[in-house]
Amino acid sequence: MKTVLITGGAGFIGSTFTRHMFNKYPDYRIVVVDALTYAGSVENLPIPIWQQENDRFSFWYGNVINGELMDTLVSKADMVVHFAAESHVTRSIYDNSQFFQTDVLGTQIVANAVCKYRDQIERFVHISTSEVYGTALSDSMGEEHQLNPMSPYAAAKCGADRLVYSYWATYGIPSVIVRPFNNFGPRQHLEKVIPRFITSVLLKEKLRVHGDGQSARDFIFAEDNCEAIDAILHAPAEKVVGEVFNVGSGEHRSILSIAKDITEMMCRNNDCLIHVGDRPGQVMRHTANIDKLKRVIGFTPKTDWHAGLEKTIDWYMNNEEWWRKQMWMREIPIIAVSGKRELH
Known part of the structure; x- marks a missing residue:
């Protein structure tokens, strides 16, 4: 029974992915850790919280900046998908300190744990964002588009994005960076x-x-985004490890x-x-160029x-x-x- 650790799995995209994995892979154990800030809710989880202690699903109320907790959870995982982040542009203008704490330092702590247990971790998928690109300098934005974050949120996510890349380059962790464009769908916070x-x-x-x-913006239905992340999670390592993938619709x-x-x-x-x-x-x-995703993974959005x-x-x-x-x-x-x- 493989164990998939999902950070931020009670938020909008994270919980969509959690439910996707729980429903699609009955032979997987799903572990969610979430700080349940204003954007996360146990109501988003695939089963009621009072039923969470079973062989297939468990929930940990905790923060990714808790190094001891993350070390413990990563040590028991086969795959890690890192969604946990503060994720609202306007809120980052209003109160930016928490964004750097969670998005950058939290990612460093998760990456450190993955590095410690890299011999057993099959895949570490870091969920970045298209906001790291800034305003498009071309009709569509490929993964080689320059990074020019234009808000504190985007700057924090850009720092986390490059931090994960540096851990792959330096320590050889089995990481993949995913840059989703704007997601939409059920259970999204009203600030969006x-x-x-x-x-x-x-x-x-x-x-x-x-x-x-x-x-x-380029909007993609959240379930399609999660299908793409799933495909990247299970792709052969030689195709995806150390790579960056845009996930979007290709339309703005x-x-x-x-x-x-x-x-x-x-x-x-x-x-x-x-x-x-x-x-x-x-x-x-923002308009996603998803040619790389199509070519390497064979994925296109369905919705x-x-x-x-x-x-x-x-x-x-x-x-x-x-x-x-x-x-x-x-x-x-x-x-x-x-x-x-x-x-x-």
Whole structure:
């Protein structure tokens, strides 16, 4: 029975991956460690927390900066997938210290444990982010695109990304770096743009769109992203270890077009759009070049934009009890360059 350790496995993407692995591999033992910060919840786990002590699944309430805990958990694992991170651009502007603590130092502690037990660890997958690239310098962004992080969050993830690479280069750990582009789907925190827009319609509020709404992102349905991570986790080592892989759809969508798609699907009323000032550290466009993922892994996303959006809207419409508890964190106050206080 292989053991897969998943850090941050109670967060949005981490829990999507946890449920994917739990359901797909009945002969695997899944171990999740999560600090249960505001973005993580035991409700996201594949089985109720009071049933977690069994042969197939266990949950540890803990932080990746706890070296002793991580050393213990990694020592019992065959594979490690590292999601744990603070992950919101706007929140990193408001309060950046925790981002460097968790994203950089936490990654160092996990990587140190993997290094210590590298003879038994088959694969260490580090989940980075497309935000490390900054604004695109080309129509699509391949893995060789220069790294130019434009927010404290992106800078912290960039530090972690390069730290993992250095541990592969220096110590030979079996690491792979994955740079997902924007994920969406059920159970995403209300601070993120798509669930914020969906719940705004449900609450009969106006949608807040930054600036002119033309900043654009590559969005991939979270389940597809997790399928790609699974494929990388199980690929032959000679194909993936020491490599970086983008995971995205290969298409970009402006924030304004996303707002329009959601309102057309939910209320057919574009009068609910509203514009506010641009967010500091704003990246204008991200489009993934996923040629390497297709070539090496043979993976392409299965869920198109509208199908994924329909599934996401249905989930939020039917799970108000889950998202109501996050209402107070939908907006973050920041001081703009002009000195004006704005909610983002």
